[in-house]
Amino acid sequence: MTAPVLEASFALNVALLLMLVVLAAAVVWTRSLLAAILLMSVYSLVSATWLMVMDAPDVAFTEAVVGAGISTIVALGAILLTRGEAVRVSWKRQVVPGLLAGLVGGLLIYAMSGLPDFGDPASPANSHVGRAYLETAKRDIGAPNVVTAVLGSYRGFDTLGETVVILAACIGVALMLGFGPRATLAPPAGAPGDHHVVLRVTAKMLVPLIILFALYVQFHGDLGAGGGFQAGVIAAVAIILHALVFGLRETTAAIPPQAARAVAALGVVVYAGVGIVCIVNGGGFLDYDHLLTPQIEAMIPAGLLGDPDKPHHWGQYFGILAIELGVLMTVSATMITIFYGFAGRTIDAIAAELRR
Amino acid sequence: MSWIATHFNYVVVVILMMAGLFIVFSSGNLIKRMIGLALFQSSTALFYISFGKVSGGTAAITLDAQGAEGQALAAQLDPAYVAQFGVEGVVYSNPLPHVLILTAIVVGVATLAVGLAIAVRVRESYGTVESDEIDAVSRVAAEQAEPAP
């Protein structure tokens, strides 16, 4: 029972993983934080590629937008506000950490011998619940992308928790950086003849296109890779681009920080609200089969989405649509809040804080 | 040798975990420690995804096995293998680890943002992000707070 495709993808798997090891080693060695951050960004892109080889397009997409995108922006903002180089650590102080890491590594290597072989289709992990989803998702949920079905419905409660974690980060960053003396990140005022005209024109064209792409990713989630998280980050990137080119003052005039925080909270309300509606209609929390009352379901035209003969799980369909909307709101607003937090502080703000 | 082939991914995961942990434990720079933490967290993603891979599988987006794409995939595999491990004629990789890791990645970026925000506040309050210097500032402040003997 050979699987001929394995050899080709396995070589790719090995090559990409070795690249990750090299990148990680470089991150360990370098003292320059800028280099470390950029290496981590490359690391994320390489691991996104690896995730594609592992048949995980949804995760690859998320890793690309989150790891290589927003994490890099946040980390760059942080070193801009702190410092760009780490102090050299003497070798004596590396011995104990080295031993500790070695201990954990040794335990892990010992443990790995008990894990099933790579790619084994009969391993416990691949034959119990994971396989059951593949068999039942079409019947229970109706979404072709099984990852979306599991994420939105079977394990929708996890995803609610995950959205709440994002909101917690929004609250945390806003508490830390959102108040006190603020910078405006204004473009150099009164610069004779605008040197950034190309940048401005391009940005003006790009922002709506990026938002459009975010919406595509949002609504394409149950058919292919994508969903609220990826779309939320992409939408936030459009706003961040606007702020970088036109200045924070312009952007906060359009989307005030308070509004961003409110949208982040409302996203969780939408998500949890779907759950509550299901309870009110007589189901359990997040049981989308009870999201729509029979009266409402009867009003939906049979051919609303393509084939009228195919039975549709309207509750599941609208439930996932609604929670993905909540996710989109929270994620995009949180990413914008985080960016505002870091971009809004400058050395001036720091000096003022120090004088206080 | 065959053990290396079947467990290569896990060995890499261990190396990445150790690298991340080593940075967190050895570095005194708060930003560098956050980077190490991000590396450590991301290695769990590789761990979970590795055991969700199925040989000859494809992404868990249900295909029509009779369609051209499904036929092309099936042609690459032994029919007996497909019959045993496939679902409606297509072999898929396990979607559950993917879902879990989507959550873990998002938790990772949330942690990173909060951690870096605290680091920035430390810099504003102490004037440095190196642990040794922070400790020194705290010690001096504590000594000044002591009443004169």
Added chain:
Amino acid sequence: MQLEALYVAQPALTAQAPILAIAVPLIGACAAALAPSGRAGWMISVVAAMVSAWMALAVAGEVMREGVILYQLGGFAPPAGIALRVDAMGALIALLIGAVGTLAAVFSGHSLAAEVRPEKHTLFQAGFLLAQAGMVGLVYTGDAFNAFVFLEVSSIGTYALVAAGERRDRRALPAAFNYLIMGTIGATFYVIGVGFLYGATGTLNMADMAARLGTLDQNAAVQAGFAFIVAGLGVKAAMFPLHGWLPGAYAHGPSLISLFLAATATKAAIYLMARFLFEVFPDGAAFGDMFLQWVLAPLGAAAVIVCSLQAVFARELRRMIAFSSVAQVGFIFLGFSLANASGLSAALFYMTAHGLMKAAMFMALGGLAISIGARRLEDFAGVAREAPWTAVAFGIGAASLVGTPLTMGFLAKWQIMEAALAGGRIWIFAVMAAGSVLTLVYVGRIIEVMFFREPAPGAPRAKESPVGVLVPLLILAGLSLWFGIDASLPQQLAQAGAASLFEVRP
């Protein structure tokens, strides 16, 4: 008081109570973040915490009547879907979280005004409610990965909340950073451990996992999974020597957060660890028993002795009480290490007792912090004269901590010691006795300074806490006394919880 007979809510509401205990503070957190003023945020916080506590009480009654409650989320049966699974132990811990959360929310009205910038109050309340929702979720969930998500829900906001103590004490910032690093390493270790168990069993549901692990106790991956889960949760539970984050976070964070974390955060992690130790891992597996005997017991004993000594020599009062918390976690682990129903039940009762007494002590200090910005022990000289009610409430908490008869702490300590004697572990009895003597030493120092010393001339004079602080404070202190006399409410839950875990075990 018999919980079975207690009518708290309509049956239809009780059926949804487990999820509402989580969802109401969650939605409350969003509402608080949207609130127009700090005062509105405070009211939302109080109401949401109260509803969560009410639902937790309804769940506790239902568990006593019906046994373990399963609540399916999304309408999918586990292991495909996530299910909440509440037993008597979980019901007890969630009740503790709800009760302390409600009282802490009431207290926060005055405490935040003194410690946090006014424009941050709404967000602060939101973060506080998220932490509460996360902890209840952590306790109720029956899914190992979902527990990780709630572990993070309860933690991520908390890191920033601890850091917000910087306005009064800037050491809160590095302490919070340290807490974040340690907490994240702990949570990641937990995820790695769950990964091993998932790799070995193919499931994430804890009950399903337990069933499938039955024959796998020789598997290296399962053993390592066990080690990583215990170490990861050990960080969160402040298990000696993984407790490094705790003293700083408790000593420098805002009063509200110190009090809430001290009373609940470690308890939720310990509870989850207990579920893995006694429920998920194979019955009678050699490595599980070895762990309890040779790792958990010695570490618990070391925590009791070392951290009690650190508390004796600490200079700052809040730090002292924080070290004492690590020592008390040691007592709880000593109870676990007996590996029988009476030991576990005693440990659970101890967790409740400790939560209530530490909440009272930190709340009293928070009340005093409104008027004096004191840190060192000497700064509290003679506060009993200026603020008698606050000092008395602190004293009741401290008496319970020492184990004075007629307090809950006495019953709790006595139960563990009795279980140790019954199990023939004289040395555990001796460690407990030594730990109690050390507790008496440092508590005696505090009481002496607070009640019997003259205030230093020129030192800021303490004021009696405002009513909004005194009411929850005296309720907490009263609970420590009430359960010292009539312990039936926590006792029946602790015993039922321990019995349900051990009835299947020989």
